[in-house]
Every structure is written in structure tokens, then in C-alpha cells.
Amino acid sequence: MAFEADGGQAAPDFSIGSAMGAAANYVAMGGLNAAAIAQVSAETQKLVSAAKSGGFKITEEGVKPLLQAVRDMAKELNSLENKTVLLSQAPQLGDHPYGRAVAAHDQKGAAQSANSASAVIGQFRQVVLDTEEALLRASGQYKKKEQDTVEALDRLKG
Structure with a gap:
């Protein structure tokens, strides 16, 4: 069973200005x-x-500190992902039917369900990438980043 926040908790503020901060605080609260x-x-x-x-x-x-915060969050997510990679493996609980069933259940909850650490980290990574895109677009730097990425991929091909 995946962890769900207590329904009695105050809802976080997910407004545009505080979306990343609210999510980070929500992570800290578990x-x-x-x-x-x-x-x-x-x-x-x-x-x-x-x-x-x-x-x-x-x-x-003006965008520099915001981009730095977003990129720092991306690094944090990479670190979290590295720490949770073991969750994708079923725990060793014995070679009997009950042990295998419990291990499969634990593995599904930890790494495969919609609220698993792996799934949430992946979804949050997309939020971070989208935030970076918005900031780059808002500051007029998005096309340059796209061009740099295309050039880097071309160099890898050739």
C-alpha cells in the first residue's frame, strides 16, 4: 500500500509562484x-x-537564481533516484509461496505503483524540466538551449 497524506493536513499552495517550493516542502513532509x-x-x-x-x-x-534552484532540484532528484534504485528489486523473503507473494507486493508498492518513489520521482523530474523550459522561454534563452542540444547531438552522431 502506497503512502497517502493524511486528509486532515492543510493543503499546500501549488500556485505558479510557489509550485517548486511547495512540492519540495511536501517531499520533506513525506x-x-x-x-x-x-x-x-x-x-x-x-x-x-x-x-x-x-x-x-x-x-x-533575473532568471539566473531561479534556474540555479531548478537545476539544484534536478541534482537532488538524481541523488534520490540513485538511493531508491534498490526499491525496484524484490526483497529476499524466502523461496516459499508466502515469501514470494509478500516480496512481489512490497516491490510493486515501492517501485511500480503510481505513488511509488520511482514513479513520483519520474513525474517530479518532468515538472522540473517543464519549469526549466518555462524559465528559459520567459528569459528568451530557450532557442539557444535547443540549438546547443541539437549541435551536441550532431557531434555525437558524427
């Missing part, structure tokens, strides 16, 4: 799950849309 990520993702998509339409702009200088 309540991050697929539903919370979906809320954060929806707010992040609003940010991306606003940046695409020109409704959200920021200077290159």
Missing part, C-alpha cells in the same frame, strides 16, 4: 504522491503556457 505531482504539474504547465505566449517574461539576469 506526503508527495502522484496526486500532488499532478497538481504541481498542472500549475507548471500554466507557467510554460504563459511563457510561450509572452505573458511571463524575465530578464536573463
Whole structure:
């Protein structure tokens, strides 16, 4: 059974301005799950849309600390992912039917369910990437990043 936040807890603020901070705080409280990520993702998509339409702009200088925070979060997610890789393996609980059944159940809850650590980290990683895209678009740096990525991929091919 995956962990679900207590329904009596105060709901975090997932507004555009505090989506990343709210998610980080929610992680610290142990309540991050697929539903919370979906809320954060929806707010992040609003940010991306606003940046695409020109409704959200920021200077290159002003965006630097925000990009640094987003990139630091990406590094944190990589670290968390490395720490949770063992969750994808079934625990060794014996070679009898009950041990195998419990091990399969534990593995499914830890690494395969919608609220598993692996799934939530993957979903949160997408939120972080979308946030970076919004910030780069808002500061006019997105096309340069796209060009740099294409050039890097071309160099790998050739």
C-alpha cells in the first residue's frame, strides 16, 4: 500500500509562484504522491503556457537564481533516484509461496505503483524540466538551449 497524506493536513499552495517550493516542502513532509505531482504539474504547465505566449517574461539576469534552484532540484532528484534504485528489486523473503507473494507486493508498492518513489520521482523530474523550459522561454534563452542540444547531438552522431 502506497503512502497517502493524511486528509486532515492543510493543503499546500501549488500556485505558479510557489509550485517548486511547495512540492519540495511536501517531499520533506513525506506526503508527495502522484496526486500532488499532478497538481504541481498542472500549475507548471500554466507557467510554460504563459511563457510561450509572452505573458511571463524575465530578464536573463533575473532568471539566473531561479534556474540555479531548478537545476539544484534536478541534482537532488538524481541523488534520490540513485538511493531508491534498490526499491525496484524484490526483497529476499524466502523461496516459499508466502515469501514470494509478500516480496512481489512490497516491490510493486515501492517501485511500480503510481505513488511509488520511482514513479513520483519520474513525474517530479518532468515538472522540473517543464519549469526549466518555462524559465528559459520567459528569459528568451530557450532557442539557444535547443540549438546547443541539437549541435551536441550532431557531434555525437558524427
